Amino acid sequence: MSFLVWPPEINSALMYAGAGSGPMQAAAAAWEGLGAELHAAASSFSAVTSGLASGSWQGPASAAMAAAAAPYAGWLSAAGTHAQGAAAQARAAASAFEAAFAATVHPGAVAANRGQLVSLVVSNLFGQNAPAIAAVEAHYEELWAQDVAAMSGYHADASAAAGQLSSWMTAAQGVPAQLGLGNLNFGVGNTGGSNAGSGNTGNGNVGNGNTGNGNVGSGNTGNGNVGNGNFGNSNIGIGNGSSYLGVTSSNNVGGGNVGNNNVGFGNAGIAGTAGNGNVGIGNLGSQNIGAGNVGIGNIGAGNSGPDGSAGFGNVGFGNSGNNNWGLGNTGIGNIGFGNTGNGNIGFGLTGDHQIGFGGFNSGSGNIGLFNSGNNNIGFFNSGNGTFGIGNSGNLATGWFNSGQLATGFGNSGGGDTGIGNAGYDAMAGLGFSDGENTGFGNGGFNNVGFGNAGNFNFGDFNAGYSNSGSFNSGGYNTGYGNAGSFNTGIGNAGDTNTGLFNSGGLNTGIGSSVTQPVLNSGFGNTGTGNSGFFNSGDDTSGLGNSGSTRGSSGFYNSGSGGANAGIFNSGSGGGNTGIGNSGDGGNHAGFFNSGAGPEDSGFFNSGDGIHSGIGNTGGPSSGAFNPGFNESGFFGL
Structure with a gap:
């Protein structure tokens, strides 16, 4: 509880810098809606199974089905109740924040106090301002105490709200055992139980291509994530964590x-x-x-x-x-x-x-x-x-x-x-x-796009590496939501697949959990470990990629450097991300960068240096259209 020792500048800034209670109120509304949907699903599921058992389907099999379905319907109803409870606690947390926010000193008041102190100190040439300085400092201590009191109340109320939350994932993961039906999944290509979606490896996932347990979304690797392409646990958002760096990331809200x-x-x-x-x-x-x-x-x-x-x-x-x-x-x-x-x-x-x-x-x-x-x-x-x-x-x-x-x-x-x-x-x-x-908002390096926590990705919210697409937590994929590597498609949790929701390997199709005894998946590929169409070389995904080095993703990338992600990248340097990057330097991230120098970002940069921005042609520069060496700004001015 660092707020007990933090000055009012920090406590007030923290309270006023965020988004307020709006996101928590929105979360409460979402939980309330989820609870209503789960209760409706439980009622519908019970009605369907009851109708089957009391209709034309009679006998021991019908009775076994009805008995097996009852615990699942019960879990849906219980989960709905838990979701509504979470909504109530989210609203309580939002109310606690609003009360603390109202009691917190405005940062402007703190700044005014400190500004007054500076003014008094600067003009205190003969000590005449000593009483006023003491009064200002006493007022500052009151501001400090007011903020600490507000934060203490907030901590107590928020902790009480969090303490009343209960977990329902344990019940979800226990449903298959209660049903006595083995691994019950809704979808294709799942490995595990209680998954709703396709291509998941694990238990209790809702979505596609997840590896782990209790994820809601697609392409997550880990447990309890809500969103897409996360590498870690309990993240809310998209593309958090980095499989390339081996940094498992948890409890993030946002992306990249x-x-x-x-x-x-x-x-x-x-x-x-x-x-x-x-x-x-x-x-x-x-x-x-x-x-x-x-x-x-x-x-x-x-x-x-x-x-x-x-x-x-x-x-x-x-x-x-x-x-x-x-x-x-x-x-x-x-x-x-x-x-x-x-x-x-x-x-x-x-x-x-x-x-x-x-x-x-x-x-x-x-x-x-x-x-x-x-x-x-x-x-x-x-x-x-x-x-x-x-x-x-x-x-x-x-x-x-x-x-x-x-x-x-x-x-x-x-x-x-x-x-x-x-x-x-x-x-x-x-x-x-x-x-x-x-x-x-990219947290990794050499990415082109938004919210990538991994590296060398072309797209959005990738936690992996060298992907062309979005929400991928694996590596060298072309597509969306792939938790495996070297895939072309959507939601593949295995490796080197061409298609959708495969948890096995080297499949061409949809929803296979088997690893096929072939060198490549897809069509027209030469080499080993390729997915997609008409690729040559090894370990590539996408369409028409060539080169002597492994690991390109995307479309029509070439060059001896390999490991390109995007479209029409070439050159001997390799490691290019984006569209149309070339040259011997390699590791360009952006669009149509060229030259012998490594590691340009932006657009149309060339020359021997390291550049960011647009159209720089000389040595290391930032900005736009600089022709010289070590320049910033525009047009070399």
Whole structure:
């Protein structure tokens, strides 16, 4: 219960930063609707079985059917009651939040108090403001106590609501044993029991292509997920967790998160680890609130440590360092705008423990206001060579990017093009915290699309790797909701299938749980381990892929590099994701990127460097149409 020691700045910001009670009220309505549907299903199921048993179907078989169906109808009715109970507790939790929200101090009041303190301290040249400073601090302590009291009440009420919830998954998984019918499934190609859908491996799944137990949705790997393409347990959303990195992720709400207990999109950990407890988009680390933060416990957007490393406890926008409050500060413990150094309070100060106004910029070669880095154009930038507002990463273009060479808004991964992308790979060894994504809310790297927690995916909400499609938790798939690998189709939990809902392997068709004694599935494939149509090589999925290296997915990809995902990618570099990427560099993510340099994101970039954005032709650059070396912005200006 960290709120007991957190200052009102954090407690108030947390209460006011989220979506409010609306999502919980919506969840309550959904649970209420589910309860009604389950009760209706129980009544309908009982009526059907009763009609069969009392009609033309008579004898011992009819009696056995009626006896076997009765426990299942009972479970449906009990599940409906549990769902309605969950709705009531969700409403209680929403009411607890609303009460706590009303009792919490508005962040503006806290900021006004701290601003008044700064004003009094700055003007306290002869000690004349000592009584007023004491009064302001006393008021601050009252605000602190008010927030702690509100949060304590919220914790108690929410805990009471959660404590009254009961589990119904145990009853669901026990139904087959109660029925005495072995593994009862509704659908085709299921392995296990009590599945409603097709191609599931496990028990109690509702949907298609799930591997695990109690999932609602498609393409999930794990237990108790609600959504699609999750890799882990108890996630609500799409594409959380990464099978490529081996990061099993749990209790996330949103999409493309790698780690645990995140709320939002594209949050991940540093160096391919789990990021935990983030709220927002594109945060890299843990317990960050906002967008594009790198480190631990940052609140705001675009905050990081020096050169895109981990920063701690920054509050504001575009700060580089630790425990800074404000915008565009570089160093430790600064309060204000554009300060460089440690412990400064004010604006544009350079040095340590200064109070006052030092100038419009504290760095060198800047154009704009309150930049603490060097050679920036814009406002509140603490990085170097940036173009925009509040960027703490170097050579970034846009707003609040903490990643290096990023173009867009709130990107914490290096080389990203888009909004709220995180991610990490070997570029960190070159001084960059790498993402190389093109899109929105990607937590992995080298993705093109939305909410991908895995890597090298072309599509949306993939937790796996090198997929062309959406909601895939496996690897090298072309299609949707595949939990296995090397599949072409929808909802396959096995490997190298062409079709729908297969839990076995090397099948061409629908709903097979058998592994066939063939080299390939599909039609017209040459090589080994292929699915789909007219592919050559090994371990590919899709249509018309060729090359000497394994692992392409999508359509008409070629080149000796292999491992392409998307459409018409080529070149000897391999590892391209998107459409029409080529060149010897490889690992391009986006559209029609080419050149000998590796790891471009965005559109139509060429040249030898690492690029993000559009149409850059020179060395490492972000932005658009830059012809030179280490440039940000537009047209080399």
